[in-house]
Amino acid sequence: xxxxxxxxxxxxxxxxxxxxxxxxxxxxxxxxxxxxxxxxxxxxxxxxxxxxxxxxxxxxxxxxxxxxxxxxxxxxxxxxxxxxxxxxxxxxxxxxxxxxxxxxxxxxxxxxxxxxxxxxxxxxxxxxxxxxxxxxxxxxxxxxxxxxxxxxxxxxxxxxxxxxxxxxxxxxxxxxxxxxxxxxxxxxxxxxxxxxxxxxxxxxxxxxxxxxxxxxxxxxxxxxxxxxxxxxxxxxxxxxxxxxxxxxxxxxxxxxxxxxxxxxxxxxxxxxxxxxxxxxxxxxxxxxxxxxxxxxxxxxxxxxxxxxxxxxxxxxxxxxxxxxxxxxxxxxxxxxxxxxxxxxxxxxxxxxxxxxxxxxxxxxxxxxxxxxxxxxxxxxxx
Amino acid sequence: xxxxxxxxxxxxxxxxxxxxxxxxxxxxxxxxxxxxxxxxxxxxxxxxxxxxxxxxxxxxxxxxxxxxxxxxxxxxxxxxxxxxxxxxxxxxxxxxxxxxxxxxxxxxxxxxxxxxxxxxxxxxxxxxxxxxxxxxxxxxxxxxxxxxxxxxxxxxxxxxxxxxxxxxxxxxxxxxxxxxxxxxxxxxxxxxxxxxxxxxxxxxxxxxxxxxxxxxxxxxxxxxxxxxxxxxxxxxxxxxxxxxxxxxxxxxxxxxxxxxxxxxxxxxxxxxxxxxxxxxxxxxxxxxxxxxxxxxxxxxxxxxxxxxxxxxxxxxxxxxxxxxxxxxxxxxxxxxxxxxxxxxxxxxxxxxxxxxxxxxxxxxxxxxxxxxxxxxxxxxxx
Numbered sequence: 001x002x003x004x005x006x007x008x009x010x011x012x013x014x015x016x017x018x019x020x021x022x023x024x025x026x027x028x029x030x031x032x033x034x035x036x037x038x039x040x041x042x043x044x045x046x047x048x049x050x051x052x053x054x055x056x057x058x059x060x061x062x063x064x065x066x067x068x069x070x071x072x073x074x075x076x077x078x079x080x081x082x083x084x085x086x087x088x089x090x091x092x093x094x095x096x097x098x099x100x101x102x103x104x105x106x107x108x109x110x111x112x113x114x115x116x117x118x119x120x121x122x123x124x125x126x127x128x129x130x131x132x133x134x135x136x137x138x139x140x141x142x143x144x145x146x147x148x149x150x151x152x153x154x155x156x157x158x159x160x161x162x163x164x165x166x167x168x169x170x171x172x173x174x175x176x177x178x179x180x181x182x183x184x185x186x187x188x189x190x191x192x193x194x195x196x197x198x199x200x201x202x203x204x205x206x207x208x209x210x211x212x213x214x215x216x217x218x219x220x221x222x223x224x225x226x227x228x229x230x231x232x233x234x235x236x237x238x239x240x241x242x243x244x245x246x247x248x249x250x251x252x253x254x255x256x257x258x259x260x261x262x263x264x265x266x267x268x269x270x271x272x273x274x275x276x277x278x279x280x281x282x283x284x285x286x287x288x289x290x291x292x293x294x295x296x297x298x299x300x301x302x303x304x305x306x307x308x309x310x311x312x313x314x315x316x317x318x319x320x321x322x323x324x325x326x327x328x329x330x331x332x333x334x335x336x337x338x339x340x341x342x343x344x345x346x347x348x349x350x351x352x353x354x355x356x357x358x359x360x361x362x363x364x365x366x367x368x369x370x371x372x373x374x375x376x377x378x379x380x381x382x
Numbered sequence: 383x384x385x386x387x388x389x390x391x392x393x394x395x396x397x398x399x400x401x402x403x404x405x406x407x408x409x410x411x412x413x414x415x416x417x418x419x420x421x422x423x424x425x426x427x428x429x430x431x432x433x434x435x436x437x438x439x440x441x442x443x444x445x446x447x448x449x450x451x452x453x454x455x456x457x458x459x460x461x462x463x464x465x466x467x468x469x470x471x472x473x474x475x476x477x478x479x480x481x482x483x484x485x486x487x488x489x490x491x492x493x494x495x496x497x498x499x500x501x502x503x504x505x506x507x508x509x510x511x512x513x514x515x516x517x518x519x520x521x522x523x524x525x526x527x528x529x530x531x532x533x534x535x536x537x538x539x540x541x542x543x544x545x546x547x548x549x550x551x552x553x554x555x556x557x558x559x560x561x562x563x564x565x566x567x568x569x570x571x572x573x574x575x576x577x578x579x580x581x582x583x584x585x586x587x588x589x590x591x592x593x594x595x596x597x598x599x600x601x602x603x604x605x606x607x608x609x610x611x612x613x614x615x616x617x618x619x620x621x622x623x624x625x626x627x628x629x630x631x632x633x634x635x636x637x638x639x640x641x642x643x644x645x646x647x648x649x650x651x652x653x654x655x656x657x658x659x660x661x662x663x664x665x666x667x668x669x670x671x672x673x674x675x676x677x678x679x680x681x682x683x684x685x686x687x688x689x690x691x692x693x694x695x696x697x698x699x700x701x702x703x704x705x706x707x708x709x710x711x712x713x714x715x716x717x718x719x720x721x722x723x724x725x726x727x728x729x730x731x732x733x734x735x736x737x738x739x740x741x742x743x744x745x746x747x748x749x750x751x752x753x754x755x756x757x758x759x760x761x762x763x764x
Contacts, residue, residue, distance in 0.1 A: 299707060339407075354689070
């Protein structure tokens, strides 16, 4: 059984590692010949809009999925209509997850609070949008943003007008799909909720996660999120259930939420496995990767409950890996290198600490964060 | 970093799945082009004594290991002397693990009880050996036996003489490396102990496992083995420490022991990862596969303590897999298909149940054993 995957990054790689024990082989399409998933299974190198490459990707497969939301929707529609494969999640979920406006409209329609926002194209529209929403605010590209790219924060003050001009120039360079201005939400923390929905409509929701970012990039996720009020927990679960149903979703969906201290505001969704769910590999009974594979192939879902002691913290390694020897000496730590070349701001691996108490796990995670950068080379490609 | 592995079966496949997150790619040598490890990483197809294939296997690698003990010792010596790679574990450990006589002599030298035995070559020698040891006894080939092959049990009675003649003809067909006759040990159960030793001499011992066989093939392993007396536990740990030190061993070593109700008798050792350690993937903090990779590459060992609730049971799937849908619906069960074609007596996968109580885990394991055979096809190769 072959599962075709658009994209060959670390998410695809971890999907393939989870798929193998289920008797499922993956095949990837990626423009980059060094895409890290290619170390684990067959990589078709090609563009996402190359029909020949797409045909090679799905040869012998009944299902195709994607590891990131910036795959062209037209590609997934073509695959569904002309290549005889099911695209899961459905292209409509992909289209919604690609566009911050559609996303917010959907969230609001389902009764979830969203930050106040305006859309804009021209500089004049942007100026009007910022004036309407008010500073502090965040200007984002409607499409193609990730890991803090494609967004600019604006603060109130005498330099606001100049900052709008600069931001417009920066964000529209080679990009024409429009901007969105969001009022800054004074959140206490960011939470995320991940859930899987099977082809038969069954849903598995993972415990809520608390996320910390640095420079717009996820740095640490703690699961279960500490001190979540039962009403907040229930609101998040109800919301993800509503989203999954509304999108007739198949696969894993991640939703980022701002916690304002008892009230939730929806930030974004990702129609795919998500960085804030990497802890599930060791920290849950069935990981987000295995559950995504199970879901898209029409298999029953696995148990999303916590395992491994009941607490987990995931730390991203950004730009470079810590020294491998030192890392592997830490007890209770599971290392994950992605086989990528280090570069500033690039996610090259993560580590997950599991344990029986939040304080113990926090302390171990702190030791991981404090590790010296990698003196040894541990890319998979050498 | 490339790790070369002699053999491309399910053990090699699980080594590769454990190696990937450490940034380590594996490359395998196997005569079978359909060897299941080839689904995960590069497979060199060739004979174990083909110098060209061996050169391709170790290109760019500093270390070569093996996934089974029937690799020719001469191959590992040649690799060490002529191909510039370290063979780990050392060829001497391999030579000992291949030969039931050398194994028993080593065990006895280290003060461990072994079954009474005699070696034999000709039929006359075999008759004398059986007379000396007494029936019931087991005749085994000194070399190349596995999963119940290469052995015959003899019972006392009027048909003993004829049975010896038949056994000799059967066991020496195309095989000349000698036989060994072992007195049958009236054991209460079989235990195994797995341990890893690092290149720097550190040792990690996994909790003792209780094993049940059917038709000479491992059917179920329970970890930790129930009701092990502290003295038995200590004797097993001391013995595996002594073995590792004596062999200057690097990697994972498995030792099968007969438990006579408080007294241990050593059965066999396997100088490699072992079927009775498959539960460690989900049931321990660091699996036997990851610890073998860590050990042979000179990295620090991981924690062999129980994880995932403290109890684990592994069930082998022999000849065919259970129905995938039904299996995946069972809570707490982790499925492992090897991507092999089903055939009577062939290990095609295993499932591991983890949980917080022995009775719960036993009950779940019983449900796995009772599953109907696979109506769906789930080889990885289709």
